[in-house]
Amino acid sequence: MSAGARDGRVRGDRQKAALVELLEPVVGESGHDLEDVAISQAGRRRVVRVIVDADGGVSLDDIAVVSRAVSKALDETDVLGGSPYVLEVTSPGVDRPLTEPRHWRRAAGRLVKVAFTQDEQGPAETVEGRVVAADEAEVRIEVAGSERAFPLSGLGPGRVQVEFRRIEADDEEGETHGH
Structure with missing residues (x-):
């Protein structure tokens, strides 16, 4: 340079x-x-x-x-x-990394993916689940049907996962088409 x-x-x-x-x-x-x-x-x-x-x-x-x-x-x-x-x-886009406690708190209900490391020497575990809640010390994520608490200090930058909802057949049948 x-x-x-x-x-x-x-x-x-x-x-x-x-x-x-x-x-x-x-x-x-x-x-x-x-x-x-x-x-x-x-x-x-x-x-x-x-x-x-x-x-x-x-x-x-x-x-x-x-x-x-x-x-x-x-x-x-x-x-x-x-x-x-x-x-x-x-405003921040969906691709903004979740790094601060307020980012995690605002992602409640969203599907996220994040690397979690128990300690500095241990391997990182990739966690994918739905954010339940967050505070200054930890993030609670529902992973495979059970809620787990992760210390914020062990989490890397999280990423919100884009979800596409399939339109259910029931929703289509319930619409009035003017017939």
Whole structure:
């Protein structure tokens, strides 16, 4: 890596840290959690992507409220310098890794896959099941019909599994077709 690239990355890391410091309380005031901030270049402009989440999810109205508050905060500071930027406020996608207790709590009822290691020397066990509940110390997952408690410290990043529900024949027969 060249010295210029390294300097650019350090500057970007500092800028991201400054953005997180600025925006965390702004997003928090709206009842949301700041999950991540990403800055990327798009031609002459930068794209500032602010990812937010909340218990119960994030609606389009929530996104609008957070977007206005973040935009105001950015306008009142020079953390981005003078160059133009585009602001995107979004919620995390289904592919976001579950790493924090709040991520696991918000995944209650969802099918997940995660690596679990009892200790640092032991082999990892791949666990697939439905999240029952989570707190700051453990995640309870229903695996093969029985509930198991896993210490959060032994879990790798979890992934929500996409489920496709088959339309049941009973649902189709129950519909009125105007005959």
